[in-house]
Amino acid sequence: MNPLILRGVRPYGEGDPTDVLIRDGVIAGIGSIEDTGADTDTVDGRGAILLPGFVDLHTHLREPGREDTETIASGSAAAALGGYTAVFAMANTDPVADNAVIVEHVARRGREVGLVDVHPVGAVTVGLKGEKLAELGTMAKAGVRVFSDDGHCVHDPLIMRRALEYSKALDVVVAQHAEEPRLTTGAQAHEGERAARLGLQGWPAAAEEAVVARDCLLAKQVNARLHVCHVSTAGTADVLAWAKARGTDVSAEVTPHHLLLTDDRLETYDPVNKVNPPLRTARDVEELRRALADGVIDCVATDHAPHAVQDKDCEWSAARPGMLGLQTALSIVIRTMVEPGLLTWRGVARVMSERPAEIAGLPDHGRPVAVGEPANLTLVDPDSRWTVRGADFASIAANTPFEGMELPGRVVATLLRGRVTATSGRIPA
Amino acid sequence: MKHLLSTEGIDPAAATAILDTAAGLKQSLEGREVRKLPTLRGRTVITMFYENSTRTRVSFEIAGKWMSADVVNVSSSGSSVGKGESLRDTALTLAAAGADCVIVRHPASGAAHRLATWLKHTGTSVVNAGDGMHEHPTQALLDAATLRERLGGLDGRRVAIVGDVLHSRVARSNVHLLTALGAEVTLVAPPTLLPTGVENWPVTVSHELDAELPSQDAVMLLRVQAERMYGGPAGAGGNGHFFPSAREYSIAYGLNENRLNLLPGHAVVLHPGPMLRGMEIASTVADSPRAAITDQVRNGVHVRMAVLYHLLAHEEETA
Numbered sequence: 199m200n201p202l203i204l205r206g207v208r209p210y211g212e213g214d215p216t217d218v219l220i221r222d223g224v225i226a227g228i229g230s231i232e233d234t235g236a237d238t239d240t241v242d243g244r245g246a247i248l249l250p251g252f253v254d255l256h257t258h259l260r261e262p263g264r265e266d267t268e269t270i271a272s273g274s275a276a277a278a279l280g281g282y283t284a285v286f287a288m289a290n291t292d293p294v295a296d297n298a299v300i301v302e303h304v305a306r307r308g309r310e311v312g313l314v315d316v317h318p319v320g321a322v323t324v325g326l327k328g329e330k331l332a333e334l335g336t337m338a339k340a341g342v343r344v345f346s347d348d349g350h351c352v353h354d355p356l357i358m359r360r361a362l363e364y365s366k367a368l369d370v371v372v373a374q375h376a377e378e379p380r381l382t383t384g385a386q387a388h389e390g391e392r393a394a395r396l397g398l399q400g401w402p403a404a405a406e407e408a409v410v411a412r413d414c415l416l417a418k419q420v421n422a423r424l425h426v427c428h429v430s431t432a433g434t435a436d437v438l439a440w441a442k443a444r445g446t447d448v449s450a451e452v453t454p455h456h457l458l459l460t461d462d463r464l465e466t467y468d469p470v471n472k473v474n475p476p477l478r479t480a481r482d483v484e485e486l487r488r489a490l491a492d493g494v495i496d497c498v499a500t501d502h503a504p505h506a507v508q509d510k511d512c513e514w515s516a517a518r519p520g521m522l523g524l525q526t527a528l529s530i531v532i533r534t535m536v537e538p539g540l541l542t543w544r545g546v547a548r549v550m551s552e553r554p555a556e557i558a559g560l561p562d563h564g565r566p567v568a569v570g571e572p573a574n575l576t577l578v579d580p581d582s583r584w585t586v587r588g589a590d591f592a593s594i595a596a597n598t599p600f601e602g603m604e605l606p607g608r609v610v611a612t613l614l615r616g617r618v619t620a621t622s623g624r625i626p627a
Numbered sequence: 628m629k630h631l632l633s634t635e636g637i638d639p640a641a642a643t644a645i646l647d648t649a650a651g652l653k654q655s656l657e658g659r660e661v662r663k664l665p666t667l668r669g670r671t672v673i674t675m676f677y678e679n680s681t682r683t684r685v686s687f688e689i690a691g692k693w694m695s696a697d698v699v700n701v702s703s704s705g706s707s708v709g710k711g712e713s714l715r716d717t718a719l720t721l722a723a724a725g726a727d728c729v730i731v732r733h734p735a736s737g738a739a740h741r742l743a744t745w746l747k748h749t750g751t752s753v754v755n756a757g758d759g760m761h762e763h764p765t766q767a768l769l770d771a772a773t774l775r776e777r778l779g780g781l782d783g784r785r786v787a788i789v790g791d792v793l794h795s796r797v798a799r800s801n802v803h804l805l806t807a808l809g810a811e812v813t814l815v816a817p818p819t820l821l822p823t824g825v826e827n828w829p830v831t832v833s834h835e836l837d838a839e840l841p842s843q844d845a846v847m848l849l850r851v852q853a854e855r856m857y858g859g860p861a862g863a864g865g866n867g868h869f870f871p872s873a874r875e876y877s878i879a880y881g882l883n884e885n886r887l888n889l890l891p892g893h894a895v896v897l898h899p900g901p902m903l904r905g906m907e908i909a910s911t912v913a914d915s916p917r918a919a920i921t922d923q924v925r926n927g928v929h930v931r932m933a934v935l936y937h938l939l940a941h942e943e944e945t946a
Contacts, residue, residue: 383857384857386736389823390823390824391823391824391827392824393823394793394822394823394824394825395635395799395822395824396736396737396761397736397737397758397759397760397761397762397796397799398736398737398759398760398761399760399857400823466740466744467736467737467740467741468741468744508713511715512713512714512715512741513714513733513735513737513738513741514735514736514737514738514741515734515735515736515759516714516735
């Protein structure tokens, strides 16, 4: 691989534009770089912001099982185009990733595609049924770093306790989809005035908050580490702040859509806006942004969830929950966090890259932009504006609640170990 | 008017126009041997019912036939729906087959709105005949017609809506329509059967039926909708744990003869049906002259004739 020079880039958006030399997958120099010869590749940065490559703790790549909506190849392309260098592929595939065979298959397909480091998430319980622990140790040996029944809550407190406790020996983290199922049977939308008027069965905030509180207590009880998926309510942010203040080893993520959209989207009954946990109120959005800025919520994760058109262009209650996220996440973080002054570009690096890499224990992602560090990098043009067209996404599924929105910020280039995996909206040949 | 999807935000003048048309139709048909008007000759009306229904489906069918429309009934059993066809495909199929109007009942809230979106470019009108827990606008219109008839008007009249408001599309449509027409609505139910945020609705909320009855001009009982109560074993009362037992519900919120006597002499009793006799309404009350339940059904036909007229025959004037 030829040496690569990023010309005129601004690490973390700070200081004057400078050059970055990348050789053998590592940052070899930062400063004014002379041409190293004819065999050097160059990216003209034009003052773009250089950040550590993004890490998504929460992606649904749908393979195996629903390759009509996304594959590891199409999802990897979407990730690279979105500025990601590592993604965690959730376990709710068909068959479920609750054993070493499936997780090894997912990891191998990810390596074959080679656009992004694909880390399989293992199921906490067999078949995501919440009844019996999956073989966490065997899957950890196969390389699994994060376990989750995402899509379902590990609702049995004893099983959750054991999962937290057992995972301590494996140096892995359990990520909980917090949803007390007894409180959300038949739930269709955020339990509030709007859903009540529209006749949509409510998903109460307390169903999330109660499980997060319980799991924080359990994690503290057994001195284990807990990660909370897709925090959606102001109350959960309060619970997390309380738990962290008393020394609980808990981390949490928020999705871009929960930072931007509210339940006023229900009015059309268009299921592109259906997601689990549901879109909440404007106050929740405001509090989630604040919690992310303050570090109460550690990171942004997409919950990228592709669905076929027939599973979305239907009546609300028949639709599947979930939305695409990999190619819009950065722009929404800019819109909701950077533009209002809640995060600097250092902050973006923290919530999109450094913290998720730390939470999952990835040694070569989320590293400083510095000489000697692995060249997993994302180059961002913050001033560019673009209009969302789901049909233009690399994902096979094309439906998105952001359709037609004009958003700030584009990924100029994504580098995985020094190799350009996406540039100017295209995957290099 | 292109569609009738809800009564939320309905223009009181438009609602009154429908009610006036219905009253006129009723008058002109009364006592006639041949109850048939040529108004919708050559128009095709299709009912799509994805939930069980007696009165609403029959009422729409009769309304269409008395207006000389060609009425076709599609139900979820005995159609391609049973083969797994999507609502969207079924709707597009019926529109392509020549439906001027589709009348839809569906368990999903918002189904009629979705249909109107899918049929946007076809010219087919959509009438919501009940979508999940959302709305049932023609029921509210026929209730308003009945109350107007019995009470001489709606402005300033007091109407109590009693029972399972949470799961009731009838309650939602009536709250919007009756308040738009100037009535004062009181919702009476246990807190478990009231919607979130009801305190911000333009209504009074009460948990004490006996306290409300003496000041009401009408009382509307709602069926307890066990089929929409999630979270528990089946069976009246126990289902979803919304209230302890059918017996306790009936004691607190059932309209029995003693309670009937608390109402002013002129007050009317309504029920959208189907009734659970002995639960929310005592048989003697349901069958008493104070009850307008068969009037509601009768007016339902005229109101639905009026709705079809305003959608299909009157469009150039109200578009």
